Amino acid sequence: MSTEFAIKQSSDAARTQHVPANIRMASLRAIYIIWYRDILRYWRDRWRLGASLAQPLLFLIVFGSGLSSSLKGSTSFGASGGLSYIQFMYPGIIGMAILFTAIFGAMSIVWDREFGFLKEVLVAPIDRSSVAIGKALGGTTQAMIQGLILLVLAPFVGVKLSVLTVLTLIPLAAVLAFGLSSFGVALASTMKSMQGFQVVMNFLMMPMFFLSGALFPLSGLPGWMTVLTRLDPASYGIDPLRRVVLSQSGLPSAVIDKLGLTINGQVLPIMLEAGIMLAFGIVMLAIAVVSFKRRD
Amino acid sequence: MTELETAIQAHGLVKRYGELEAVRGIDLEVQGGEIFGFLGPNGAGKSTTISILCTLLTPTAGTARVAGIDVMQDPAGVRQRIGLVFQDPSLDDQLTGRENLEFHAFIYSVPASIRRRRIDEMLELLQLTERAGSQVRTFSGGMKRRLEIARGMLHEPQILFLDEPTLGLDPQTRQSIWNHLNELRSRKGITIFMTTHYMDEAEYCDRIAIIDRGKIVALGTPDQLKAMVGGDVVTMTSSQPEAAAREITELLGVTPSRQNGTLRMEVADGKAFVPRLVRELIAPVDTVTLRRPSLDDVFVKLTGHAIRDEEAGTKDQMRMMGRAWMGRRR
Numbered sequence: 276m277s278t279e280f281a282i283k284q285s286s287d288a289a290r291t292q293h294v295p296a297n298i299r300m301a302s303l304r305a306i307y308i309i310w311y312r313d314i315l316r317y318w319r320d321r322w323r324l325g326a327s328l329a330q331p332l333l334f335l336i337v338f339g340s341g342l343s344s345s346l347k348g349s350t351s352f353g354a355s356g357g358l359s360y361i362q363f364m365y366p367g368i369i370g371m372a373i374l375f376t377a378i379f380g381a382m383s384i385v386w387d388r389e390f391g392f393l394k395e396v397l398v399a400p401i402d403r404s405s406v407a408i409g410k411a412l413g414g415t416t417q418a419m420i421q422g423l424i425l426l427v428l429a430p431f432v433g434v435k436l437s438v439l440t441v442l443t444l445i446p447l448a449a450v451l452a453f454g455l456s457s458f459g460v461a462l463a464s465t466m467k468s469m470q471g472f473q474v475v476m477n478f479l480m481m482p483m484f485f486l487s488g489a490l491f492p493l494s495g496l497p498g499w500m501t502v503l504t505r506l507d508p509a510s511y512g513i514d515p516l517r518r519v520v521l522s523q524s525g526l527p528s529a530v531i532d533k534l535g536l537t538i539n540g541q542v543l544p545i546m547l548e549a550g551i552m553l554a555f556g557i558v559m560l561a562i563a564v565v566s567f568k569r570r571d
Numbered sequence: 572m573t574e575l576e577t578a579i580q581a582h583g584l585v586k587r588y589g590e591l592e593a594v595r596g597i598d599l600e601v602q603g604g605e606i607f608g609f610l611g612p613n614g615a616g617k618s619t620t621i622s623i624l625c626t627l628l629t630p631t632a633g634t635a636r637v638a639g640i641d642v643m644q645d646p647a648g649v650r651q652r653i654g655l656v657f658q659d660p661s662l663d664d665q666l667t668g669r670e671n672l673e674f675h676a677f678i679y680s681v682p683a684s685i686r687r688r689r690i691d692e693m694l695e696l697l698q699l700t701e702r703a704g705s706q707v708r709t710f711s712g713g714m715k716r717r718l719e720i721a722r723g724m725l726h727e728p729q730i731l732f733l734d735e736p737t738l739g740l741d742p743q744t745r746q747s748i749w750n751h752l753n754e755l756r757s758r759k760g761i762t763i764f765m766t767t768h769y770m771d772e773a774e775y776c777d778r779i780a781i782i783d784r785g786k787i788v789a790l791g792t793p794d795q796l797k798a799m800v801g802g803d804v805v806t807m808t809s810s811q812p813e814a815a816a817r818e819i820t821e822l823l824g825v826t827p828s829r830q831n832g833t834l835r836m837e838v839a840d841g842k843a844f845v846p847r848l849v850r851e852l853i854a855p856v857d858t859v860t861l862r863r864p865s866l867d868d869v870f871v872k873l874t875g876h877a878i879r880d881e882e883a884g885t886k887d888q889m890r891m892m893g894r895a896w897m898g899r900r901r
Contacts, residue, residue, distance in 0.1 A: 301680045308677035316665050391661035395722075398627060399678040400650040 298402065305401040309409025310416070313380065317417050327376060331368045331425055335432065338490075339364050358526055363534065365432045366520040367489030370513035373422035373452050374487070378480050380414030381459025385466050397567075407460055407563040411556075414456030415449065422448045435523040443519050450549045451512030454556035458508070461559045464566040483509045488517075492534040510536050512552045515545045577639075578603045578730050578762035579624060584633035586619050593619040595785035596633070601764060601778075603729075606756060608776030609766040610866065616785040617766040618658060621734050624764070625655055638729045651679065654723030654761075658734040660715055664708035668699055668718050671707060672725055679726035693721040696758070697751055713744035720751060724759070731755070733765040737772060749775055770866040779866070783874045793866060800864035800872055803841030807834050807848065807859045815854035822851050828871070837868070 317324070339361035346360045387393040396406055423445065429436050462475055486500075487509035496504065504510055514536040521531050532542040579601040586594040594616040601607045609617050622628040624637055626646035635642045638652040662671050672690045681689060694700045697717040707715060716736060723731055736752075737745040749772070756763055765776070773779050774793050781789045781796070789796055809815040812832055819827050819836065823844070827834040838844040841861045849856055 304680060305678045308674055312663065312666065312670075312674055315670070316663075319665060387663075390664070391657065391659050392663045393661075394657055395661045395675070396678065398625065398650060398655055399675075400647040400680075401678050 301400075302402045302405040305399070305405035306409040306412065309396065309406060310413045313383070313410070313413025314416060316383075317380075317413075317420075327372070327379075327421055328424065330375070331372045332428075334368050334371065335361065335365065335428065339368075339432070358521070358524065358530070359433070361432050362434055362521065362524065363492070363517075364490060365428070365434055366517040367487070367513055369422045369425045369448070369520070370451065370487060370489050370509065370516055371484055372425055373418045373448060373512070374455055374484055374509055375480065376421040377414050377418035377452050377455035378459040378462075378475070380417045381410060381456050382463050382472055382475070384410055384460065384463035385469060385472055388467070389469060403567040404564040407464065407560060407567050410463075411453065411457045411460045411560055411563065414459060415452040418452035418456060419445075419448050422452065429520075434520060435525075436520070437523055440519055440522060444516065447512075447515045447519060447545075447549060450552045450556070451509070451516070454508060454512060454552040454559070457556040457559035457563060461563040461566065464563045483507055486510070487513050488536060489513050493536050494533055505536070505538060508552065508555045511543075511548045511555070514543075515548045518545060576603055577601070577636075578605070579607075579635070579637050579764060581620075581624065581635040582633055584620060584623055584635060585631045586616075586623060586628060587631045592785055594623070594630070597782075597785075597787055599780055599787065599790065601762060603762055604756070604760055605777045606752070606763040606775065607765070608773045608779040609764065609782060610768065610770065610773045610779050610870075611766075611782035612768055615782045617768075617782055618734055620782070621732055621764070621766055625653060625732055626650060651726065652729050654726070654728035654731040656716075656719045656723045656731070656733040656736050658738060660719070662707045662715055662718060662722075664710075665706060667704050667706055668694070668710070669703040671718060672722055675722045675725050681726050689725060689727075693725055696724075696755070697721040711744075712740055713747065716740065716744075716748060717751060720748070720755070724755060724761075727759075728761065730762040730764060733763065735766055735768070737767065737769065745769075745772065770870065773866050781866075781870060781873060783870075788873045789869065796866060796869045797864045800868045801837050802839040802864075803837070803844075803861060804864050804868050805836050805838055805841055805844060805848070805859065805861050808832060808857045809834065809852075809854050810857060811854045815852060815856070818852050818854055819848070823847060828875075830871075835871070837864070837872070 342364075343360040384393065387396070397403065426436065426441060426444070462479070466472070466475075486504045486507040488504060489509075493501075493504050493510065493514075517535055518528070518531055522528065524531070536543060536548065577600060579599065581597055581599050584594055584597040585592070597616075597620055609620065611617050619628065623630045624635055624642065626637075626642045626649050629643065637649045640648045640652065642649050663674070666674070669690060672693065673686070676686045676690060691700070694703050697720060699714065699717055699721060702710065702714065707718065710718065720731075720733075720736070723733075733752075737748050740748065752763060752765075753775070755761060767773060776793065778790065778792055779796060780787045789799065807815070812829060812834060816827050816829060816834055819825055819834065825836045825838060825844075827836040829835075845859055845861055848859065
């Protein structure tokens with residue numbers, strides 16, 4: 276009896292040869308396939324791709340053109356330094372595309388929950404941190420692409436870009452996309468239904484966008500608003516984008532820096548802003564991992 | 572392919588949700604290579620029990636070993652050795668059939684060298700090869716279910732768990748799912764543990780546990796269980812059911828049970844009983860049926876209520892179980 280059992284056990288071990296010998300490899304594989312699925316769906320859904328470009332375009336054309344002409348005489352735009360409102364707004368709209376895509380991308384977790392696919396992922400013999408990481412990276416990639424695509428509009432809004440600026444923008448866009456995707460994943464991990472999604476839209480995403488300095492300079496605001504804009508994590512991602520995008524505009528960088536994020540009148544170094552964004556993303560991702568790991 | 576001697580062992584499983592006791596002390600043992608059916612109305616605790624065995628829920632009390640591994644000590648080890656087909660669909664319908672399987676192969680660490688071959692084999696076995704390249708949203712309900720079974724088998728589990736695998740499918744599709752499950756069992760030698768509330772389906776199982784209100788009320792082969800009902804089952808309808816019931820008790824010495832205007836009785840010799848029933852009753856006899864006992868009858872006998880009675884009333888409970896099964900937290 277006992278020998279028979281032993282034989283069964285050993286042949287058993289031979290049969291289940293693909294029990295992951297290395298848990299780290301298994302997690303990396305899982306992160307990869309979760310990321311890959313997001314990208315696959317992103318490319319497959321051309322309609323959504325088009326629609327998500329339409330919104331920034333609408334903002335730029337209608338909002339940008341409309342306000343550009345009425346702000347011509349203002350001290351910030353037009354009159355003072357030759358920077359039109361549409362040029363000021365352009366990097367903000369890139370930030371907007373990243374913000375919306377990142378959070379929508381992460382929110383697909385809620386869809387997966389609703390339509391059942393999340394179960395397939397959560398019952399797999401993988402570390403659940405790979406689910407959070409894979410999703411955050413999937414959202415990061417989509418948001419980055421969505422934001423950087425808008426760089427082709429630069430000539431139309433009269434912004435000059437050099438190869439170096441584009442190369443600098445890639446990591447900055449990545450950091451912003453990562454911070455916001457991780458934020459989205461952390462939110463989605465606690466959310467049980469699509470209803471919560473509307474709440475996130477109206478009470479988090481829109482305020483984050485409006486307070487981020489995407490649409491107006493962050494200097495000379497009322498005190499309460501100065502505080503809120505400095506608490507908005509998106510501010511720390513959009514400001515570096517603006518400074519780099521407009522760096523070839525011929526304006527002294529001091530003028531551009533003044534339009535952006537300052538703390539107590541101090542201009543923050545771009546590296547520090549990117550670092551704050553990255554740290555925010557890491558903290559959010561850690562929260563998401565903990566939230567996914569909880570089991571009934 | 573080896574068969575485990577004992578595929579599943581559970582002792583004293585209890586799961587409480589606050590006040591509600593969904594599972595109230597379940598003991599069972601499933602042999603390797605067996606098709607084991609877990610039968611009961613919605614809300615009886617089937618899904619909760621299966622969720623505990625699949626390590627998706629932790630029991631409030633009790634222990635369970637699945638594929639020889641303790642569900643509490645090594646949940647990932649259990650999950651690697653079991654396949655799961657959920658009650659609700661869990662496919663990505665924007666991906667193709669093959670992509671869904673590839674995703675699964677990755678997260679279950681199926682080695683790259685055999686990934687493709689294994690996927691082809693499973694597609695073939697469940698007759699999905701032709702449609703493998705189409706997006707799942709174009710699949711019929713039966714095809715989706717087959718794809719989920721193919722997916723559950725992809726990492727060569729020792730035990731396949733299916734929660735209501737034929738729910739919502741038409742009879743023909745249900746039959747085909749069953750043919751596939753039988754073929755899987757004979758080709759792969761796996762153990763199948765499934766829940767259902769279709770009594771007729773339970774007949775396909777080697778052994779059945781009947782569960783009601785969180786407890787197992789009977790366990791055995793379909794024939795053993797049916798033998799618990801004495802002889803034949805006679806049902807009749809009457810426009811005066813109260814009078815008919817009284818007369819049956821007084822004149823024929825049998826106490827009928829009433830369900831929605833139908834009188835039902837178990838008698839030793841049905842063929843002789845029916846003529847007497849028709850002849851001796853003064854109350855009108857509208858219809859009479861005589862049949863061999865089914866598992867439905869076993870259920871009625873053991874629990875005092877029909878399995879269908881439960882369905883409407885326990886919808887909320889069912890949803891709750893559904894959520895628990897899906898791993899949602901409240």
